[in-house]
Amino acid sequence: MSNTTGMFVLSARILHWLMAVLILAMLFIGIGMVASVSERHEWLIHIHKPLGIAILILAVLRLAIRLRNPAPPLPADLPWLQKLAAHASHWLLYGLMIAMPLIGWAMLSAGGYPVMLSDSLRLPPIFPTNAIAFAILRQLHTVLAMLLFLTFLAHMAAALYHGLIRRDGVLSSMTHRRKP
Amino acid sequence: MSDSPSSLFRMTPKRQAGAFLLIAAIVAAFALLFGYVGGWLAPHRLTPKRIVNQFQKNAGVFPGYRRNHAKGVCVSGYFEGNGNAVPYSMAQVFTRSRTPVVGRFAIPGSNPYAPDGSVPIRSLALRFTQADGQQWRTGMNAMPVFPVSTPQAFYAQLKATQPDPATGKPDPSKVAAFFAAHPEAAAFRAWAKTAKPSASFATESYHSINAFIFINAAGQRQAVRWVMAPVATDASHDIHKAGDPNYLAADLSQRLANGPLRWHLMVTLANPGDPTNDATRTWPADRRSIDAGTLVIDHTTPQESGPCRDINYDPTVLPDGIEISDDPLLPARSAAYAASYLRRTSEEAHLPGTTQTPTKPAPEATP
Ligand code: HEM
Ligand code: HEM
Numbered sequence: 001m002s003n004t005t006g007m008f009v010l011s012a013r014i015l016h017w018l019m020a021v022l023i024l025a026m027l028f029i030g031i032g033m034v035a036s037v038s039e040r041h042e043w044l045i046h047i048h049k050p051l052g053i054a055i056l057i058l059a060v061l062r063l064a065i066r067l068r069n070p071a072p073p074l075p076a077d078l079p080w081l082q083k084l085a086a087h088a089s090h091w092l093l094y095g096l097m098i099a100m101p102l103i104g105w106a107m108l109s110a111g112g113y114p115v116m117l118s119d120s121l122r123l124p125p126i127f128p129t130n131a132i133a134f135a136i137l138r139q140l141h142t143v144l145a146m147l148l149f150l151t152f153l154a155h156m157a158a159a160l161y162h163g164l165i166r167r168d169g170v171l172s173s174m175t176h177r178r179k180p
Numbered sequence: 181m182s183d184s185p186s187s188l189f190r191m192t193p194k195r196q197a198g199a200f201l202l203i204a205a206i207v208a209a210f211a212l213l214f215g216y217v218g219g220w221l222a223p224h225r226l227t228p229k230r231i232v233n234q235f236q237k238n239a240g241v242f243p244g245y246r247r248n249h250a251k252g253v254c255v256s257g258y259f260e261g262n263g264n265a266v267p268y269s270m271a272q273v274f275t276r277s278r279t280p281v282v283g284r285f286a287i288p289g290s291n292p293y294a295p296d297g298s299v300p301i302r303s304l305a306l307r308f309t310q311a312d313g314q315q316w317r318t319g320m321n322a323m324p325v326f327p328v329s330t331p332q333a334f335y336a337q338l339k340a341t342q343p344d345p346a347t348g349k350p351d352p353s354k355v356a357a358f359f360a361a362h363p364e365a366a367a368f369r370a371w372a373k374t375a376k377p378s379a380s381f382a383t384e385s386y387h388s389i390n391a392f393i394f395i396n397a398a399g400q401r402q403a404v405r406w407v408m409a410p411v412a413t414d415a416s417h418d419i420h421k422a423g424d425p426n427y428l429a430a431d432l433s434q435r436l437a438n439g440p441l442r443w444h445l446m447v448t449l450a451n452p453g454d455p456t457n458d459a460t461r462t463w464p465a466d467r468r469s470i471d472a473g474t475l476v477i478d479h480t481t482p483q484e485s486g487p488c489r490d491i492n493y494d495p496t497v498l499p500d501g502i503e504i505s506d507d508p509l510l511p512a513r514s515a516a517y518a519a520s521y522l523r524r525t526s527e528e529a530h531l532p533g534t535t536q537t538p539t540k541p542a543p544e545a546t547p
Binding site for chain 1: 190191196199200202203204206207210211213214217218219222225226227228229231312313314315331489490491492496497500503504506508510511512514515516518519521522525526528529531
């Protein structure tokens with residue numbers, strides 16, 4: 001099965017843009033809340049946890065759609081190094097959007113915290129209580145968030161390069177059908 | 181032209197350079213915004229890290245220990261709810277039931293080897309684990325009010341009391357300047373003048389100080405504060421022998437050897453209009469108070485090996501039925517405790533970049 005439309009399927013495109021906004025928001029919410037001592041810290045963390053779990057669910061759905069519907073091929077004349085970078089960064093993004101919420105959930109479990117998504121909705125722990133594991137997971141949550149942000153910057157720059165400079169249909173495969 | 185797969189050559193070099201610049205500018209804008217929101221490019225914003233750094237500047241770093249209330253002991257037991265608070269809060273802990281508790285008695289200050297008599301304040305932190313898996317965590321101090329009402333003022337106080345390297349003591353002129361600028365500290369200072377270090381953890385009353393909101397099953401909200409009021413009242417206990425800097429832990433073990441210790445959880449109900457955002461002021465003495473149940477402590481272990489070591493007593497970890505008030509100290513405590521917890525657990529895990537040797541030596545054990 002190969003993709004001959006030159007486009008991502010509609011569900012994939014909707015999920016892409018929805019999740020782009022959500023994940024970017026999560027990165028800013030995350031670094032903003034740990035750098036604040038005001039009430040902002042409280043309401044941001046109350047958004048951070050449920051939104052993070054929502055991203056986990058969407059990411060699993062998205063990966064399933066992606067595995068069933070192949071992506072349109074990259075332009076044939078794209079240098080192999082750029083192709084490799086494109087494929088590697090896409091799988092890195094999928095990996096991080098699934099790993100980040102799982103690590104967030106696991107680190108709260110390891111820290112012995114109740115994983116509360118609202119005043120009353122509590123998720124079960126997915127990791128035994130262990131302070132050393134907490135420290136490692138909590139630091140990993142930061143390091144991978146920085147990696148996610150850098151990957152996002154590279155991804156956005158590459159998309160704009162395809163859209164503004166190469167104008168080769170790569171950007172529009174995720175937006176709209178190009179006028180013939 | 182649209183059949184051409186690549187259009188690199190469709191642009192003039194000038195337009196192409198313009199497009200590259202535009203892309204670079206968009207990337208830079210995101211990076212700068214990230215740096216600002218994350219505090220790296222906002223050096224004047226008070227952040228949890230800066231508060232915790234100031235604790236370390238004042239007292240040194242003792243790897244693995246809390247950055248404040250560093251000296252303490254673990255305790256455990258249970259809370260027996262009596263149902264009296266159920267009309268105000270739907271939290272399971274207040275029903276007629278037993279809820280297991282892991283707690284910690286401590287003294288304020290960042291040095292885990294400080295002598296017990298060096299401060300007149302004792303603290304009690306508790307984690308209640310309800311049958312439904314929700315938790316209530318609280319950190320209480322044995323004093324009626326806090327010296328300041330905002331995190332900014334708390335930070336200013338930490339800075340003002342930083343020891344002068346020349347004398348090893350805070351600079352009195354800086355301390356005086358701080359109190360002159362913070363008249364709200366008057367109530368605390370009046371209390372501190374008469375306060376003496378107690379000989380026992382068991383005889384102290386531990387105050388929530390910050391206000392919280394109880395929510396009942398009908399959704400009604402009630403502002404509250406609470407005190408753990410001791411059943412034991414005998415102040416003099418001869419274990420308090422001169423020269424033992426750790427008399428509190430010794431006294432506690434001795435008392436527990438004779439049986440459990442008890443406190444009544446006294447919940448004060450605010451009247452409408454009582455301020456909930458000012459920890460420097462108590463509410464009028466005529467406010468109604470209810471006895472919500474009994475805390476029973478029956479076991480103690482050293483904090484280095486006890487179950488309280490790896491608990492962050494973040495006062496914003498609350499069960500359904502209790503919420504934080506608009507007191508600005510509460511979010512600041514949550515944020516700073518998390519920063520302290522991350523540092524001490526990272527030190528426990530020996531992660532790279534963490535301090536592994538104390539910046540001040542532990543005192544020799546006195547025989
Ligand atoms: C796409 C998903 C997620 C992203 C992008 C994300 C991102 C971040 C970022 C950037 C930080 C700040 C790290 C730092 O500067 O140290 C953070 C902190 C945090 N995140 Fe997440 N996160 C995600 C999911 C989750 C989930 C699902 C949970 C929990 C259920 C969670 C819980 C936390 C907690 C508790 C903190 C630290 C708060 C503190 O230490 O005060 N995160 N996150
Ligand atoms: C903005 C103001 C405050 C700051 C920045 C602050 C900071 C801290 C820090 C960093 C810790 C160590 C946390 C850990 O590593 O687990 C701590 C512990 C503690 N604080 Fe505060 N604190 C503040 C206000 C208060 C108030 C108002 C109270 C009184 C009710 C209080 C009571 C306690 C207690 C009882 C502990 C010890 C908890 C334990 O035994 O683990 N603090 N504080």
